[in-house]
Amino acid sequence: MVTLASLELIEVRKAYGAATVLDGVSLSMQAGEFLAFLGPSGSGKSTLLRVIAGLETVDGGEVRLGGRRIDQLPPGDRGVAMVFQHYALYPHMSVRDNMAFGLRNAGVAKGEIGRRVLDAARVLEIEPELDRKPAQLSGGQRQRVAIGRAIVKQPQLFLLDEPLSNLDAALRMRTRVQLAELRNRVDAAFIMVTHDQAEAMTLADRVAVIHDRRIQQVGPPMEIYARPANVWVARFVGSPAMNVAPVELLDGESDSASVRLGDGSQVDTRVPRAGLAGAGPLQIGLRAESVRVTGAGAGTTDARVELVERLGDRTLVYARLSDGQALTGEDRGASRVQAGDIVGLRIEGAAAHLFAPDGSGRHPVESTTA
């Protein structure tokens, strides 16, 4: 039998009455892969997770796991385990019973249950806590129990619903590391729902950006960052959000497109020109690190500084071009720039993205890493 998970979503649809929440979602996962569902709240990412878990029924499409169709199976029979956002530990059961509950329901032999629970507890370092009740545990311990409860089931697929959102910053970092270790230890696939892109980027092999009832883009974190499929993804991923400004395509012989910003300044990109001309209005996408602050008149164009955000190692400068277009640029950590200053902005055209009228992204031929 197939032991490695290979999740497949085929045209999954889900609606509550007239309100569609998932509109033909298709996705395919590799065995042992760690996938993150990234999206703002209300995007449908949690619903998609619950559809996979079987907590929601599907109105159309198929869900397959390891080649087996599971969308009609009850949650307990799907071979998936889930870690809930609020952990959903059974308050009246000890840690041990919490972890054993699912195995007992599945009719696993007693000795086997004990062994698995003990193993998981050792790994998660909650062995001393086994006979306590959830109410007696700290937040981090509860979180580990919730993970332990999933581990003992030895599922083909782990579903993690915002697993870190209830932890404080320090604990979140530690748990992130733990999750990464866990992932290396068990032979299963992971899906994690999150709205935190740093989390998604650091943990996941691939990220599925979900917005507006659909998967907008699936890919490895850096690809999502470097080659966003559309304006929405481009602006959602990365901080600060990518600058997007309307541009005019300049005529030229080069294979790469040159464009003009609203204030008249010209940017030479490395985006292939093919297919852009005559399509309609274009937008340029610029990460802040591609817009360097220089002395006035020394860059591609000048701008008035509106707000300065000093981050220590670097400084973000929120500025406005002469035509009123807002642009965020980056300066050294020791920048002296102040609000009201006129500064020059040097735009690295080689790193610029262009977005077609339908929003789809066009990227530089050799994308530079920022």
Place this chain on the structure above:
Amino acid sequence: MNAQGRRNLLQAAPFIGPFLLLYVGLLIYPLLDGLTLSFHRADPFGGRAFAGLENYARLASDPVFGQALGNTFKYAVVVVPVLTAITLALALALNKPGRTASVFRGLFFSSAVLSVTIITLIWRFVLTPDAGLLAEVWEAAGREPVPFLSHPDLALLAVAVATIWWSIGLPMMLFLAGLQQIPEDIFEAAALDRANRWTTFRRITLPSLRRTAVLVVMLQTAAQLQLFGQAQLLTAGGPGGASRPVVLFIYETAFTRWELGYASALAQVLFVLILAVTLLQFRAGTSRREP
């Protein structure tokens, strides 16, 4: 019904089925049977003759029913607000940790465990002018004892006092439960906003207790409109029917007069009235916006 609906129904049946079965068999069926009965002249031994609306026409012009209905509502109008106010006050005062508050809570709850026969016995020997506790105290003070149980203006009040004394426990507990659900941080926020005790009470505590209060008032209204045992055992409805509630009248009609049809009609009318009053309260209690 589609297949899914049928499946869901089948799944729910073992859970709600047993209760529904008993509910329909023991409450709804007798209620409907009583409704049928109310259109008949009937006695307890199976004799029935159709009488149309006779029983209803009769109760509309029956001064004894009128008096009983008046008594019942007068009584409920006194008991429900007083009981609500007292129990709310007690709950507010006793919503504290510590031994003292706990002892007091137990004390105020203690009367609720006594049965109606016992509390009427107790109160008879508190209120009766010849051997009662109050009379003894009164006489010791050189005063003429008050005939609480036989004065037309006091008998109903006596029943009300005994009932309030008896019924304090449960509503107090409901209010305490309600109070414990108000998050502590609201009070802290209010304190930071320099709200004084009264303002805190009016603007925070009270609105937070609204749902509990509505529940208490509804349950108590339904219960007090069904006053029976206390009146029967303490005053027998007297003097001159001054403390006879509707239910006692129903009891007399059924069991000493054997007019089952008429008794059923009275009961149906009482049912509709209670339903109407509690529904009105429910609407009044929930129509305003939630705090």
Place this chain on the structure above:
Amino acid sequence: MKGLADRHRLSPLALAGLSVAALVMVAPLLWTVALSLKSNAELMRDSGTAFFAPYTLENYRAILQGSQVFGWLLNSLIVSLGTTLGVLALCSLAGYGFARLEFPGRRALFVFVLLGLAVPEQAVILPRHQLFADFGLHNSYPGLILPGLAAPFGVFFMAQYFRGIPRELDEAALLDGASRWTLFWKVLLPLTWPAQATLGVFTFLASWNDYWWPLISATRSDRFTLTVGLASSQMNYAQTSGLGYLMAQAVFAALPILIVYALFQKQIVGAMAGAAAAR
């Protein structure tokens, strides 16, 4: 928190008020106990003597000698416990059903059950009496227990409580492969214990104190509940000269439940006050 400490302590004024109220509350009880400790002859002359010694246990001795009070106590206990267990079982099941299961007509059925709250016992008692006669249920424990089981308030109460339990727990259990029944029995039901305690106390007291139905259903004195049994002694000319005895009977009848109450006061009061779903 420090500024709010006074909210957690009884002010002297409140303490004084409460003490007066408590006195009003216990005075009738103490009076009853005092009367029960006096000889009947003395009380016949002047009940005011109850304020002073000598006291006697004569009346209690008389009760313990062969009166039927013990039988009635046992009956009351059986009926009240039976009713309580039945109500808890039925209302937990139904409350869960209404709170958690989706099925056609759920809302309508729930409203239908709530209507029962407004049904006065008198509207159903006579037809019910006939019904029970047809099934030969009078003068039996089932006959006394069954009517108490049609308790719409319990269903409402339990449904509200179940609604208050996070659905994540259900989902976790479903993912743990629990059946509907396991989910109900092993996961959710144990969490409702405060509500069970509250409803249990409500039901037990209501059943213990029920008067009308046992009066006409339990017509044999060996089937009387305590309430009816005491009434049979109380409403009688022959007993009017035995005031002390009567009061001793009342105290005696109240004693077991007061003792249970005293023993479990913390749990009862705590359960009721802590029942998160009292609405």
Place this chain on the structure above:
Amino acid sequence: MKSRALLRLAAVAIMGAAMGCAPEERRTEISVQRFFGECGAVYGRSTEVAAAEGECGIVTTLINRFAAENPDLDVDANVVAWPGYAQLTAQIAAGDPPDLVTMHQSVISDYQARGLLEPMDDLLRQAGVRPEDFTAAGRRGVTKEGLIYGLPWDTVGGLYHVNTGLFAQAGLMTNGKPVVPRSAEELLEHARRFKSATGRPYLIQSQVNDPATHVRNLYTYLLAQDAVVFPDPQHIRLRTPEARRVVELFRTLEREALTTRNQDYPAATASFLNGEGGVFLTGTWMLGPFEEEARTPGRPLHDSYAVIPYPRLWGRRAAFVDGHAWVAPKRERSPEQRRALARFIGFMAAHNFDWSRTGHLPAFRSVVESPEFQALPHRSDIAPLAAAGAPLPSFVQRQAAIESMVGEELASAITGAKTVEAALRDAERRVNDLLARL
């Protein structure tokens, strides 16, 4: 721990239930139901009838005695709350009435008219009890439409229980006998004199929760005036000069505080026992207890007790009386059971004297005439009650319900909550309303 205790409790409960349901041995079972109170604490298993006092004590020991003398019978004795008719009605409606039950003679017609009672002629014959031996009042009380529906057990009526000590203070004793008023005016005059002499009310009445008191007074004096109270089964007639006269008298007594007020039955009894008034208007059943008090030194009533029938104030000497009877509700019975019932009836008839020690008048002429009855104190004083006593016409149904309605209205009139006229009108309307629908 807790659950262990609960378990044990449940086990006890189940065992109790099982024992309650266990099949009896093969003895003929008869169920006997009575009121008169519960006094198992004092008389539990006692069969010493002669040592028992009061209604409850005597009836309890009698039944114990019967059970002891008839070990082949299983006598299930059931005590119900006074007056027990709600339960009896419920039992009959449920098809499970007792074999024999105590019933007021005034109530018999209610059940008899619906065919719920067995005519008892055969049973009486089987028991060797001859209806010819009943007193006139007793026989009238149990005879309906020419058939006998019960074993009459006594005649019960109202009496003037007198505190002779206080009467003497007021100068109302002659030759060691209380001076009896001969008219309403004279009664008022006596009462006023009594009050000014002793500072206490002349009358003690239980007026709270006790409609019977007022109704007994009214019926008695209406009978005395030969007023027709029930012209036919569907009507009562109360708006008559005769009725007004009676009610006005008691209203005047109340207004002038010549009677105790606001007393219920226990309070009134205590008042009389404590010597707080001259005359206690109550029934035959208190004769025994008061006599006991009169014999006890140190009590206010010691050697200060007399009892007389209601004095003649208008018309002729009369008394409204009722009585108790043993009746047999209709149900299936085996011949053995019938024989058992006959034995019980015969036993109760044979012990009618014991019952008369309560103060009630015997239902058998032979007992009335017996030397042992005559030897009981005060019995000769109240003998006229047996002769002059009369119940309501036997066709009048729902007498208990009528009594409570009339009593309630009378109380309103006497306390002044209503005018006499309005009260009589309301009483008449309510009773007629009831009777019209029988």
